[in-house]
Amino acid sequence: MNKYRTHNCSELSEKEINKKVHLSGWLHRKRDHGNLLFIDLRDHYGMTQCVIENKNKFFPILEKLKPESVLKISGKVIKRSSETENLDLKTGKIEISIESIEVLSDAKELPMPVFGEQDYPEEIRLKYRFLDLRREEMHKNIILRSKVISFIRAEMLKLGFLEYQTPILTSSSPEGARDFLVPSRLNPGKFYALPQAPQQFKQLIMVSGFDKYFQIAPCFRDEDARADRSPGEFYQLDLEMSFVEQEDVFSVVEKLMVNLFKHFSTKKILNEKFPRITYKETMEKYGTDKPDLRNPLIIQSITDIFKRDDVKFDIFKKLVKSGSIVRSIVTPNTKDKPRSFFDNIDRWAKEQGASGLAYFTIEQDKQLKGKGPVGKFFSEDSLKELMKICNAKVGDSIFLACGKEKEIEKILSLARDKIAKELNILDEDKFAFCWIIDYPMYEFDENLKKVVFSHNPFSMPQGELKDLNFEKPLEIKAYQYDIVCNGVELSSGAIRNHIPELMYKLFSVAGYSKKDVDEKFSGMINAFNFGAPPHGGIAPGIDRIVMLLAGKENIREVTLFPMNQNAQDLMMQAPSEINDKQLKELGLKKEIKRN
DSSP: OOSSOSSOTTTOOGGGTTOEEEEEEEEEEEEEOSSEEEEEEEOSSOEEEEEEETTSTTHHHHHHOOTTOEEEEEEEEEEOOGGGOOTTSTTTTEEEEEEEEEEEEOOOOOSSOSSSOOOOOHHHHHHTHHHHTTSHHHHHHHHHHHHHHHHHHHHHHHTTOEEOOOOSSBOOOSSSSOOOEEEOSSSTTOEEEOOSSSHHHHHHHHHTTOOEEEEEEEEEEOOOOBTTBOSEEEEEEEEEEESOOHHHHHHHHHHHHHHHHHHHOOSEESOSSOOEEEHHHHHHHTSSSSOOTTOOOOEEEOGGGGGSTTBOOHHHHHHHHTTOEEEEEEETTOTTSOHHHHHHHHHHHHHTTSOOOEEEEEEESSSEEEESTTGGGBOHHHHHHHHHHHTOOTTOEEEEEEEOHHHHHHHHHHHHHHHHHHHTOOOTTEEOEEEEEOOBSEEEETTTTEEEESSOTTBOBSSOGGGOOTTSGGGOBBSEEEEEETTEEEEEEEEBOOOHHHHHHHHHHTTOOHHHHHHHTHHHHHHHTTOOOOEEEEOOBHHHHHHHHHTOSSGGGGOSSOOOTTSOBTTTTBSOOOOHHHHHHHTOOOOOOOO
């Protein structure tokens, strides 16, 4: 028999009354009733209440013990009185009458309590992450993560995929984020890179004749932290399939996501056949390629209204003449909202760096009119036309923004989310998935003043190859797609380019020579010369999936040992200095340049 416990702290019930048991766990909290001391003993599985009388020789020891000390408790299971039962606990109908205790590990004064779910500064939580993870909510999040990964593995096997592992030490690759580099001792002056993703390897698996691959893959990117992105490392469900088209990938991922989210959540999935939205459409209607489809607000283009003679809004009219565009958001039935609601949205927009948001409400007395700061600039006929374009009704309000396309997309995307929250029109009990498709193969980088890949350089362009117009690269679309849920991008994917000559051509548009491609992607381009199947895939982020299922807005709430915003592990004190001997073995010298 195990010397530490006969049962765990969630197992005992009325069936074990009068039995002698041993439990081991952490001292969660104490309640001193004078002649009686109650303690809650906690382990991974749950909690059991234990009680000791003051005449017991172990009473003084328990009385002095600090919370989170580790104990072995021996005693008899007794029934609680009906008025002291706690039906929120699995063990809430019984308690342990303590006969003896053994202190397995004494705890110091805690830098943060484990009991309760109060907020604590991130620095404390990350430095003492082992304590933070003992808290009930955090503990449940990590258990959820483990179960999600196990479920995904089982589902992928059902779908005919096999799991393969790809290398961690590999070569540096252009595009994407900044690499983490690892110096090679045996090859002085040369470096490995940790994989930003197993992109090339999973394609090589397809070239190697395997049909369906998946992996719960660790990925490493030296990039800044965000709420939905960890600095340093993250995990993704990496998958690839041979002899497939875009819809084949969608079918697999939709089955997986529907089963996964139904299994771990009671929230409704808005559309089990995920809507397909083109990149052009999503930017026009939502201002972002990560739209939250729970939000009913739609962005409308109304530039032409400001070319009418009966619209006297001169500031916008002048901007339109110089090439600006105007887009709007209609807020339904907001005629009774106070002026402060609209002014606060306008003020918020200015805080985001925009020039603000003009607004007015559509009213009808004897005739249609606009109520608000800019409503007077619109004639009745222009209001009718505006209502037709925007599908607006009397009593609705319209927010307007004018400027360059990218600026307008950014502010109205943010405004759409902001207004929805202010009006409380987001349905929090739904998951709204969608596919964003038809991404442009290239975009123009204003900083570099050159054409660059917009998404994934290994993607297959759309259309017949002989008809592709490389003189107008910005018009070329690719078989690239993103899967989005509730405004969170879960993954990007693509049907891959498996034709070497086409790859050289596509990379040449972005400024890469044939020599560059041969050097940077030697393994893959060489393999493609020996027979490569058409293939495609995707890689949904595990961290973001769990974040959605747990109802969290920060990825650190579902990650065991995350880094802080500065990519530091405060608990393990990483990154750390290395000594001169290590540097010498690697043939390196340390020279720190401060900005």
